[in-house]
Amino acid sequence: MPRLACFDLDNTLIDRDGAFLAWARWWVERAGLAPAALEWLLAHDKGGFMPRGELFAAFEKEFGVAISVDEYDREHPSFTWVEPAVLDGLASLRTAGWRVAVVTNGGVVQQSRKLTHTGIADAVDYCCISEAVGVRKPDARIFSIAAEHAGASLAGGWMVGDHPAYDIAGGINAGLNTIRIGSHHAVDSPVADHHFDSVLEAFAVLSVS
Structure with a gap:
């Protein structure tokens, strides 16, 4: 898969x-x-x-x-807005054979409107919003749900996010490789496999993994 x-x-x-x-x-x-x-x-x-x-x-x-x-x-x-290079990065991953999912904690109304307004909803295979599926990061089950709906396997997969306690811990719980983006939170653990200032740097890592 x-x-x-x-x-x-x-x-x-x-x-x-x-x-x-x-x-x-x-x-x-x-x-x-x-x-x-x-x-x-x-x-x-x-x-x-x-x-x-x-x-x-x-x-x-x-x-x-x-x-x-x-x-x-x-x-x-x-x-909200998205850099065109981010949409290009998502498209390049899908072209390379990856299935791409957004996995976000939050309410359906707020998050789905952001995803639609920015065009991200059309740029990925599945948008997994915690309120909609009844489970939140860092619970590994939310990643299994995303994988099932995206038609993908978690084996060899990645989680990219900004919050160590939710995104990175959740990715680790699901057996995913992890990349932390930015320094928005004082929490420093768990430590991701990579830590970049911009998600654009994460696309480069995934493209050769």
Whole structure:
């Protein structure tokens, strides 16, 4: 069977933090709030790991203005983007015989809209969203689900992502080779097989593996 190349979405294939900054700046300006509101959102976002309901409830308590989670889920994906070279890299892997899957923790509405808006959904064989399949990284089962739907084998496969505790640990749990992207998180273990600043460097490794 073809081998599987798994990629995380946020801060791996796309600049999630940059998109959040763009959305937050737009929302604060639209609400007519002072720059302190933007600074607060950036300081408390925690890279997206602060639950949106908790984040926005604390924001309303601080500034007296409500942010709707449903509106955020609809609006934020439109601020995401993908580098054309990333789409080219995904296409080159598939041309070389790899099956490619996005394996992402998150909600179906938010993540599926990001995948569609950026064109990544059409560039891979399968998009595995944790809320949809009922299991999250680092559980190895999410990778087995991705492999089954992509028509691939985990043997000799790879997981590429930015978070050691979810992406790298999950890949290791599933028996995959691993590549860490960036330094977005203070967690340093487990250690990936490779560590690069950009996902573009990961494509080069997979192309010769």
